[in-house]
Amino acid sequence: MGRWEPDAAGRLRAAALELFTAVGYEETTVAAIADRAGVTSRTFFRYFADKPEVLFAGSEGLEVAMAAALAAAPEDASPRAALDAALDEAAALLVERSDFARRRHAVILRNPALLERETMKMARLTESLAAGLRDRGVTDPVATMMAHAGVAAFRVAFSAWVDEPAIDLRHTMADNLGALARYIGSSNP
Structure with missing residues (x-):
């Protein structure tokens, strides 16, 4: 999935939840979330201040x-x-x-x-x-x-x-x- 795909924030939330469920919250990195969502870590931080924020935003x-x-x-x-x-x-x-x-x-x-x-x-x-x-x-x-x-x-x-x-x-x-x-x-x- 390219970085230009729409709804990056939604994809990041979905990717984070999938990873948190599969491997655990502590074990999941921002880089892994971004990769699963098809974006860069930098894009992650455009939408969320930190890893917990992906759940609370x-x-x-x-x-x-x-x-x-x-x-x-x-x-x-x-x-x-x-x-x-x-x-x-x-x-x-x-x-x-x-x-x-x-x-x-x-x-x-x-x-x-x-x-x-x-x-x-x-x-x-x-x-x-x-x-x-x-x-x-x-x-x-x-x-x-x-x-x-x-x-x-x-x-x-x-x-x-x-x-x-x-x-x-x-x-x-x-x-x-x-x-x-x-x-x-x-x-x-």
Whole structure:
């Protein structure tokens, strides 16, 4: 494949994921990724700052899309309905890219440094959702707790969906939040 072929960034992501899965993240070099994608290492660095970035580039798009969906919820929507709109958006994006999302997740779980970076990404997502809830008039600490609960519901559902592709990701997120609300609302410990 020549260097002039379109979508070098996409080819680099695909090549990286193939190599990370086949030989391991640590064992894969930027040169090997570039070679597999049919480009030079220099081209790799035009698109990605470093090797981890090939897995994380574009992930801020999830945060932006979720925050936008929360903000776009009708003004009279409850905070939970606005949070549900953000989770709906996340599910739609992940289902659209299900193969990549599942394979990426497997690579991240096997590498502590990548797992730490993913955790930091989730912390930024939580703060973004909390800010969106505050913009809708939810005061702290409730806005922060709701954002944490939403991200927790998202993460638990995502892990289940990765393991069992037949699971409906969006409904599992909603079920997780509902179960939490019922448990908190019950008088049973």
